[in-house]
Amino acid sequence: MIVSLEQQKEYYQALITKNRAYDGIFYAGIKTTGIFCHASCTARKPKFENCEFYKTAQEALLAGYRPCKICRPLSFPQMIPEEVQLLVDAVEEQPEKRWKEADFSKLGLHSASARRKFKEVYQMTFVQYARARRMGIAFKEIKKGSKVVDQQLEVGYESASGFNDAFSKIMGNPAKKVVGTPLIASFISIPIGRMLCLADENYLYLLEFEDRRGLELEIEKLRSKYNFRILYGQTLISKQVEQQLNEYFARKRMTFSIPLFYDGTDFQKKVWRELELIPAGNTRSYQEIAIRLGDRNKVRAVGRANGLNKIAIIIPCHRVIGQNGQLTGYAGGLARKKYLLDLEK
Template identity: 50%
Template sequence: MISQPALIDEYYQMLLEKNSHYEGIFFVGVRTTGVFCRPTCPAKKPKKENCEFFKTAQEAVLASYRPCKRCQPLHTPTTLSADVRKLVEAIEADPERKWRDRDFEELSISANTARRQFLKTFGMTFLEYARARRLGIAFNHIRNGKPLIETQLDSGFESSNGFRDAFTRIMGNVPRSSGDIRLLTATWIETKLGPMMAIADDEVLYLLEFVDRRGLENEILTMRKKLNVAIVPGTNKLLQQLTTELAAYFEGTSMTFQTPLSTEIGTPFQKVVWEQLRQIPVGETRSYKELAIQLGKPTAARAVAQANGANQIALLIPCHRVINTDGQFGGYGGGLQRKAWLLELEGQ
């Protein structure tokens, strides 16, 4: 059980705010109900004097608390509602299906609920998400030599204009021939510290960030424009490999990643800094100043810090291993509590 007064004050405030940056950092036991919850639990908040805080769910269970039925603290944290998760699973079970309002009745979900919750979670309605998934499959067919008109019809579009308009509206790029199409796949990966978004093609990883990172939408938009690519929901072998490696990392059973990374994004200086970050051994840290000296630019600590902050591939390019010269954590796009948790995990 956590007993430091400062931590208790901090965690209680984060509980009131339902701060997602603290997912996996602590669990709260409520004496009056006998249940324990995660920081983002939607239930009514208890009084501070009725709370006990724990570092792990196991500690809370051993203290005789039972898991909350609303936030399910024994499961991997997610911001997906039960309805959204059910619908995503339905799409993956049959990604080429054309959905109609009556199809939602089979899942006991209203069409309005699906539209509203998908818009809140993914920035697009359920039908747009499902269409984007179908289009992603269609464009893979085109890249493999299938005629554009045939793929268009297979995707349920009677006119080429409708096919192009649908793609432009969702992904911001227009296919004209198989040579014009460059497609990246985006997937949602659940972790102990909250969900992450990963974007990759069949060869390399372009982005891995916690989904609540501030400015993530702008990062993705900038990347899409810079690389002139379309991004669709789905998965591929590389993303499946990454998911497996992340699971092992968060369990502490493996600290190495074999997933190949893109070298397209970033300025020449940023790329040099990011490569230097990858040389920091697990369980160790470096200061911005130390990195600048290693790069032969002892006065460039501020520039190193900026390059560190511009990294879009969390964990695999371990920017969380960089701290201030005075030993303070400095910044981290995923939140300082996550940074502390990651460093403790790697230190173990």
Template identity: 55%
Template sequence: MIDVTSNANEYYQALLDRNSEYEGVFFVGVKTTGVFCRPTCPARKPKFENCEFFSTAQEALLASFRPCKRCRPLSSPNEVSEIVQKLVQAVEEEPEKRWKDKDFQALSIDASTARRQFKKRFGMTFVEYARARRMGLAMKHIREGESVIDAQLATGYESSSGFRDAFSTIMGLPPASAGARKVLKADWLDTPLGPMVACGDEDALYLLEFVDRRGLEREVERLRQKMKAAIVPGTTPVLRSIEKELAAYFNGKTLTFQTPLQLLGSPFQQRVWKELQAIPPGATKSYSELAEAIGKPTAYRAAANANGANQLAIVIPCHRVINANGELGGYGGGLTRKKWLLRHEQQYSLDAFHRP
């Protein structure tokens, strides 16, 4: 069980705020009901004196608490519902399909439920998701040399003006200009600390961030502009690779990553990011030590800014940089996650050291 005297007040406030930054960091057992919940549970909040805090779901189970049926603490945060899985599969089977109410009825799915669940999962409604997927398919046809009219018909549009407007809205340019346009796929990955969004193409990973990171939308827009790329829902072998490696990381099987990365930054930023990757799991460096390591000892503020500009959370371990006085410093994903990641890596490294 967590050290209640040092953390209970902090965790109780996170529970009241339904703060997603604390997902996976603690679970709360409610003495009056006998259930335990995740920090973002929508149920009515218990009084402080009726709460017992745990670092893992297993600890809560061993203390005789049963899992809450509303927040389902034994599943991943924002775990994909059966409805979302079913509809995503349907889109992949017929990506050119234009969905109508009768299509939802055929699958015994309420259209408003689909809209709400997709909005929660992807930040867009199902219709927006399906349209973006369809435009990604149209982009693929055009880049492979097909005419715009063929791409229009292949994706189910009878009206050329309707196709052009939809394409321009999602892709950021008209279909006639799309031949050389780059396409990045975006996928949502579940982790014990909350969902992350990953963007990449067939060759490399460009972005990996926690979904609730402040300024994420601006990051995605900067990526789109810098790469002159359309970003659409989907997956690639690179995104499947990072999903597997993140699962291994959180399970404590390995703390290293082999997925190829695309680093988009100035030469100075890239030097900082390369140095971050050289910090061993379980170790930390201060911002001044980071600046010294790249041969710029007086540029610790610039090194800190480059650290904050990292768009590949966990994989490029900016969470391993702390203040010279030992305090955590900043972290885009939230200081609670930073603390958890450092503790996780230190524990893994300790276990590996004692392993025969």
């Protein structure tokens, strides 16, 4: 969520004065230490230019910050249950880890109970938390343009290996050795969040909300399949994407002219091109699309192809709804889907 300059100044004043009334209202990311804090944190206060402000803890995690050990921002508004704190500590020890049911047992926890308590405390699932931490680390390193692991202590690691794994497992840039064709990553802020853009000088390969479920797997598969390495920067294509998205949200544009790379089967590509034919302000059901493609029995296949779309908004999978007219699953979240449909109307 974008924080205005006026709000940033207000939040900074609250941070400087340790105003408890703002605890839980915002989270301050400190660039020099890599941590995020409550307003009332007693740690030494940074300069204004070294602060970034977020409305939720998940946004701070996705930006690559880790929770402060002094003010424990993830404990607001109550003390964390012991099993939840155990999970938080475990994530910090191995932020690159992908959790399985057996991992809860190793910690002596009952999976369902621990997950439920985690959701009650943080208003996000444990999986979302762990994913945000992994992605945050990788995104932070992309923004730095890092290729060599030389700042692991700054971001909270006692050894280089964990830091390297968290980045390279997702983005494929092994320390001290970079191979493969470059794909350039950039971040685009829009009114409903922030998007990750992957492009080269010829095509747009991926445009997704940074908190989309399964995003890291999409990136891994894409780079592994085509031997890409991910670097941070801008290309002519990514600049065009940002410009056209800004025009879209300003209601000055409802169609896009970006060269796209369609990574999928022949059938999936047909579905995606059919999505592009849905006019702004209109919707189609999965069955209508299946019929247009010549086989009304391929509703589920259409649904799968719709879910595998890697280029959100520009390939408008948000314009596909259920047969009964209800909004159905959208990787960016139903609230965003509704926002986009309302915008286009």
